[in-house]
Amino acid sequence: MTDRTRSTGQPLLSIRNLRKSYGDNEVLRGVSLDLHRGETVAILGASGSGKSTMLRCVNYLERPDGGSITLGGELLGCELSSRGLRMLGEGKISRQRQKTGMVFQSFNLFPHWTVLRNVIDAPIHVRGLDKGKARELGLRLLSRVGLEDRADSYPKHLSGGQQQRVSIARALAMEPELLLFDEPTSALDPANVGEVTSVMKQLADEGSTMMVVTHEVGFARAAASRVVVVANGSIVEDGHTEQVLQAPRSPITESFLENTLHR
Ligand code: ADP
Ligand code: MG
Secondary structure (H helix, E strand, C coil), X not given: CCCCCCCCCCCCEEEEEEEEEECCEEEEEEEEEEECCCCEEEEECCCCCCHHHHHHHHCCCCCCCEEEEEECCEECCEEEECCEEEECCHHHHHHHHCCEEEECCCCCCCCCCCHHHHHHHHHHHCCCCCHHXXXXXXXXXXXXXXXXXXXXXXXXXXCHHHHHHHHHHHHHCCCCCEEEEECCCXXXXXXXXXXXXXXXXXXXXXXXXXXXXXXXXXXXXXXXXXXXXXECCEEEEEXXXXXXXXXXXXXXXXXXXXXXXXX
């Protein structure tokens, strides 16, 4: 897909007035964000601003204190019953969680499993795919991230960049509607960053819907149609990539870009 700026129709993801505190620390102070199918948004912001917490709420690894998150028309974490809004139990929440795939800074692969098993274990045990079909899917996904020849290797024999590409294949194996990336290249040697961002750019070009927390302004410029800047638990900027990067409206964005680009 070449047009990554589609914005018609119902958003795939709709975050409204999201709030989250840890004790007295108010980490998300009313965040609202819409994301349409096929859109890739880069999320920038200083360390501690609340970016990971926002992704973790979308994946329901954290329960928000307030506001709502709707994904594919379904309210996350609660349902409307005859007696009003009711919290969902863990079973239903984990079913909803399968609509998102998360890629973390630390790849979190199982060291005693082969690359292929890391990719296809959840499709077999969670989605109930039979082993033959799962193997086919796994090999196809490994080939999509350029690692079809490493299916039988163990994670420790792979570079960081290769391990992160395996974890992208693992996320894709659950066929999520939305991909969440939390600083996917921050733990990598600089030499490994490009191979991971180019896989991510390819996913964006193919029409995946992605939220990518990153400090890679080059990746944002190449793959994201939109940039969102988070500061102190609020979105201070949300606009087309070039507008935000070249003519930011917020002084916070300006100083963030200044610091990031001249590190
Ligand atoms: P970012 O990803 O932008 O660096 P985070 O969302 O990780 O920011 O963290 C935002 C704030 O929330 C920080 O002050 C952090 O210390 C705090 N925080 C994050 N997770 C937890 C947690 N599980 N318990 C307590 N405080 C947390
Ligand atoms: Mg973080």
